Amino acid sequence: MMNSIYSRYKDEEVTSRLVQEIQAYRGKPLKIMEVCGTHTMCISRYGIRNLLPDTIKLISGPGCPVCVTPSYYVKAAIELARRSDVIIATFGDMLRIPYQDSSLLLEKAKGRDIRIVYTPLDCMELALAHPDKKVIFLSVGFETTIPVIALSVLEAMERGISNYMLLTANKTMPAALHLLSSDEEIGVDGYLYPGHVSAIIGTSLYDEVAERYGIPGVVTGFEPVDLLGAVYRIMGAASGKPQVENLYARVVKPEGNPIAVRKMNQVFKPYDAVWRGIGTIPDSGLRLREEYGAFDAWRLLETSAESLENEPKGCRCGDILKGKCSPQDCKLFGKACTPEKPVGSCMVSSEGTCAAYYKYG
Amino acid sequence: MSDEMITLAHGSGGKLTHRLIEGIFHRYFRNELLLEAGDSAIFSIHEGRMAFTTDSYVVSPLFFKGGDIGKLAVCGTVNDLAVSGAVPKLLSAGFIIEEGFPLRALEAIVQSMAEAAKAAGVSIVTGDTKVVQKGCADGIFINTSGLGIVKEDIQLGLGRVRPGDRILVTGNLGDHGTAIFLEREQFGVQSSIASDCAPLNGLIGEVLDRFGTAVRIMRDPTRGGLATTLNELTKGQPFGIRLDERLLPVRDEVRGVCEMLGMDPLYMANEGKAVLIVEGEQAEAIAACLRSLPYGSDSAIVGEVTETYAGKVHMKTITGGSRIVDMLTGDQLPRIC
Amino acid sequence: MCLGIPGKVISVKGSSAEVDIMGITRNISVALLERVQPGEYVVVHAGCAISHIDEQEALELLSLFQELGVTDDE
Numbered sequence: 001m002m003n004s005i006y007s008r009y010k011d012e013e014v015t016s017r018l019v020q021e022i023q024a025y026r027g028k029p030l031k032i033m034e035v036c037g038t039h040t041m042c043i044s045r046y047g048i049r050n051l052l053p054d055t056i057k058l059i060s061g062p063g064c065p066v067c068v069t070p071s072y073y074v075k076a077a078i079e080l081a082r083r084s085d086v087i088i089a090t091f092g093d094m095l096r097i098p099y100q101d102s103s104l105l106l107e108k109a110k111g112r113d114i115r116i117v118y119t120p121l122d123c124m125e126l127a128l129a130h131p132d133k134k135v136i137f138l139s140v141g142f143e144t145t146i147p148v149i150a151l152s153v154l155e156a157m158e159r160g161i162s163n164y165m166l167l168t169a170n171k172t173m174p175a176a177l178h179l180l181s182s183d184e185e186i187g188v189d190g191y192l193y194p195g196h197v198s199a200i201i202g203t204s205l206y207d208e209v210a211e212r213y214g215i216p217g218v219v220t221g222f223e224p225v226d227l228l229g230a231v232y233r234i235m236g237a238a239s240g241k242p243q244v245e246n247l248y249a250r251v252v253k254p255e256g257n258p259i260a261v262r263k264m265n266q267v268f269k270p271y272d273a274v275w276r277g278i279g280t281i282p283d284s285g286l287r288l289r290e291e292y293g294a295f296d297a298w299r300l301l302e303t304s305a306e307s308l309e310n311e312p313k314g315c316r317c318g319d320i321l322k323g324k325c326s327p328q329d330c331k332l333f334g335k336a337c338t339p340e341k342p343v344g345s346c347m348v349s350s351e352g353t354c355a356a357y358y359k360y361g
Numbered sequence: 362m363s364d365e366m367i368t369l370a371h372g373s374g375g376k377l378t379h380r381l382i383e384g385i386f387h388r389y390f391r392n393e394l395l396l397e398a399g400d401s402a403i404f405s406i407h408e409g410r411m412a413f414t415t416d417s418y419v420v421s422p423l424f425f426k427g428g429d430i431g432k433l434a435v436c437g438t439v440n441d442l443a444v445s446g447a448v449p450k451l452l453s454a455g456f457i458i459e460e461g462f463p464l465r466a467l468e469a470i471v472q473s474m475a476e477a478a479k480a481a482g483v484s485i486v487t488g489d490t491k492v493v494q495k496g497c498a499d500g501i502f503i504n505t506s507g508l509g510i511v512k513e514d515i516q517l518g519l520g521r522v523r524p525g526d527r528i529l530v531t532g533n534l535g536d537h538g539t540a541i542f543l544e545r546e547q548f549g550v551q552s553s554i555a556s557d558c559a560p561l562n563g564l565i566g567e568v569l570d571r572f573g574t575a576v577r578i579m580r581d582p583t584r585g586g587l588a589t590t591l592n593e594l595t596k597g598q599p600f601g602i603r604l605d606e607r608l609l610p611v612r613d614e615v616r617g618v619c620e621m622l623g624m625d626p627l628y629m630a631n632e633g634k635a636v637l638i639v640e641g642e643q644a645e646a647i648a649a650c651l652r653s654l655p656y657g658s659d660s661a662i663v664g665e666v667t668e669t670y671a672g673k674v675h676m677k678t679i680t681g682g683s684r685i686v687d688m689l690t691g692d693q694l695p696r697i698c
Numbered sequence: 699m700c701l702g703i704p705g706k707v708i709s710v711k712g713s714s715a716e717v718d719i720m721g722i723t724r725n726i727s728v729a730l731l732e733r734v735q736p737g738e739y740v741v742v743h744a745g746c747a748i749s750h751i752d753e754q755e756a757l758e759l760l761s762l763f764q765e766l767g768v769t770d771d772e
Contacts, residue, residue: 002704002739003720005756012607015680017766037698038700047682065698091744092623092694105691116695118548118622119745121727144700145697148746151729196700199741199749222702224680229763250755251741257749260730339690350623351698360684549745552722617720620703621742697701697744 009223018228019051025235029055031187032234033323035177036194037064037351042222044356048231056231059323060356062176063194065140065169066093066349067321068275072307073140073169074099080136080167080297081112087130088114089123090138097348120152127156127164136297139166144196146170146286147260150267153288153295165297168287171273173197174205175284181213186323190234191217195226195248200264202256203246210242221248267292274306276345277318317344320353327354334358367462372492385468386488389475390454394486402451402486410511412447414438417504423466425544427537427555430503431470433632435477435485436560437583438507443562444579444635446517446569447509449481454488454505459498470501481560483507514573521577524600526666527644529637531564531651532557532659534587535615538629543618548695550621554614559633559656567654568637568647575643580636585689588627590636591674592688601670604686605677610661622695627686629693638666702743704751707736717742 008014034040040060043049049058062068074097081088081104088104095105095116108114113133117123120137127135139149149166156164173194180186193206198219206217216237220230226247233245246252264286273285288296315337316330327333327346337343339355346354371377387396394402418434428436435452442449454474458467478485485505536557543550561581569576582590591602611626619626633656639647644662651660664676674686705717705726713729719742727746728734740747 002706002751002753002756005753005760006704008760009756010679012679012681014760014763014766018763019681021766036700044684045678046680047676047678047684048680049682051680051682091697093696093698095694096691116546118695118697121745122549141698142700144702144748145744147730147748148727148744151727151746194700196702196741196743196748199702225760225763228680229759232763247759250752250759251749257730259732260748263730349698350694350696359687548724550722550724554722612721614721617703617722621701621719621722621724623701 006223009225011225015224015228018225018232021232022051022056022228022235023053025053025056027055027235027239029057030189030235030238031057031059032190032192032231033059033061033180033188034192035061035063035173036197037067037349038222039192039194039227040064040353040356041351042227044360046224046227047360048227052231056235058231059326060320060353061180061323062275062278062321063142064349064351064353065142065171066097067317067345067352068171068277069097069140069169069345070274070276070306071099074104076301077104077138077167078102078107080300081107081114085133086113087126087133087135088112088138089117089120089126089135090114091140092116093349094138094140096342097345098342120149121155123152123164124155124159124161127161131163134163134165136165136167139168139170141170142197143172143200143264146268147200147264150263153267153292154263156295162294165295166288167297170268170286171275171284172270172286173201175281176275177205177209179281180322181209181215183322188215188323189238191215192230192234193217193219195219195221195251198248198252198256200257200260203244203252203254206244210244214242216242217244219244219246219248219252221251277321312343315344317346320346327357330354365464367458367460367464367467367492369460369492369494372458372490378490381490385471389471390478390485392484392486394484404451407510409513412442412445412509412511413506414441414445415504415506416441417502419499419502420541421499422544423470423500425556426540428558429470429473430501431474432477432558434503434505435474435481436558436632438505439481439483439560439562440581440635442507442509443565444581445509445511446515446579447511448566449483449507449509449562451508452478452483452485452505454485454503456488456490457498457502458490458492459500460492460495462500467501477560481562515569516574517576517578519578519594519598522600522638522666524666524668525641526577526638527641527662528591528602528604528664528666529639529644529648529651529660529662530587530610531561531635531657532633533610533612533615534631534634535611535619535626535629537632538586539615539618539626541630548622550618552614552618554612554618557631557633561633561635561656564651564654564657565635568650571650572639572643572647575640575647577638577640582631582634582636584630586626586628586630587636588674588686589689591686594638595672595674597672599671601667601672602664602674603667603670603677604664604674606679608661608663610659623697624693624695628689641665700743702741702748704739705742705747707734707738707740709736710734715747
């Protein structure tokens, strides 16, 4: 039954009607920001941007975990990968990020033990099968993924698996959202809120944003009807009282997923994280709590001091991540910076703004 | 044959080599030309054009749902000839085998090649075997070269493609690439997805006989998938290709795996599919003909050749929007975000 | 930042469940949800069910947009 419902979320009749309504927009120019990397990907994949009238601009925010991961993290991961008693387990997203002349993909080609996993939960068997090695999971991701990573730590603890560790670079939405919303230079008229992060954290944060900054928003899913429907609803919301509408109610409840939040807070604690392209945002990252310190792979390294290396000259990832400019405004885009030879993080990640713009046009 | 494993001695040209050749290769690749066992196969050259192609096969794992490296080696070369407009006739097979490779596995692969060759109506008439030290080959590497006859009236080429032509594929996209990926990566997914490895010369031969010059050009979209093959066709050309996403035939299970892992079926390899660019007006008839033949039952018209977007491939998406379908940058990697 | 797709729960065993995603199956964790039942649909992300999917809500949103433009006719 659900499969047929989901196929209706791609229904040509419904989507073309939504497109018609959107193209009939005659209001003031609108700047809509989506803060989820998967939304960036879907919007590009569905070709939604070039269906919009000139007066509606869809810009991407810093919702791509790979894009906002500073290069010192890749440096650390490569350093650990080079140790003979380490197996690196990672999501595929991390493999291509360049660091100097290398990347995890290149290290893998050189013979380092780097494995792509679909879920950190698969690391348990990996750790058990290789008791003489440390299995280090590259822990990146926002609130959608963090509870799953927390589960992996709890499971390892319960099963007495002592050779599983995390190299953390996890970040959370609230602080970043406040930062973007209070930046008048960006001037967002409305937000498309991330469907699956919201499934975990609920929607009260967005009510706060609407009230404090007067910016409306729509929580939405990832199907064509979800995204087009969200643009259509923001169009209407932008002129009235700033409100938050939950268009992903089939998945998102106002209170989110309390169990997931509990697990997240049980294992992790907030700290001031460095966001590539943006800088340090207070209370925007998560690290392992003391009780779980034995799982912390940062302890294996000389320093875990977070730093922001200078962006390569000419790279405008920082501005792009804040929605202050689009990829085409960057002089390197498509020339010195391409998916084959990425300069900045927005091009490296497949859901990075620049990569999506380049790949999908 | 009491030996269990291939050893360096098997490759040295002596008794063991001969036992191997007779016991396995001759036994399965049974045909006159081969059994005459000279250094070369001698046959009369056809008057007129011939097609000649070569390919090496290094797939891992060697055995997978829907086939094995041997079947792949035969079908792949047969298909390269077929999409060039040739009738495949003769194949060569060269083997580079790693020391320690199980004899039983070799026999299974060779038997599979013989079956595939029979199904395709081709003969494997000459070959070679080398054995290398442990670690110098991933089990076994196979090279096949193929000869085919190109009939006089066949005229295929990029120069014949023009705006208004239609793009056809002979069935579901991404089966092979997805099957191999699941076997290699062990993501814990249970599925019935199997490689679509198959010989297409019968299917293509029939279409060429019936529709002749209405077929402009053909390709088999192997590594890199349909997207890569179409980009290769449009590169530097005065025409573009526009696909319609809603028309692309993809199995539900393949979609499921790709959605779950963040990958795109357009970039997954196919080993039993052809893409044809055909005259617009004949497209429906050709598609219907394909659908009535073995290995063509899920054929579909998936796009057209355009004057706009010259040199590129773009796609009308399921929302009615438009996006570029670019070449792959390296291998596709699964993603979580 | 969250690739999640609908999966149909086939069976549940403790904090684990087998789900069907368009004909393929995989075991996933259901430790983040209470009361997962066979036959229901969940959102699967990184090998874990992160949310139930409410069929009623799914249908309601569809009808919201299906009515678009209809009232403007004639």
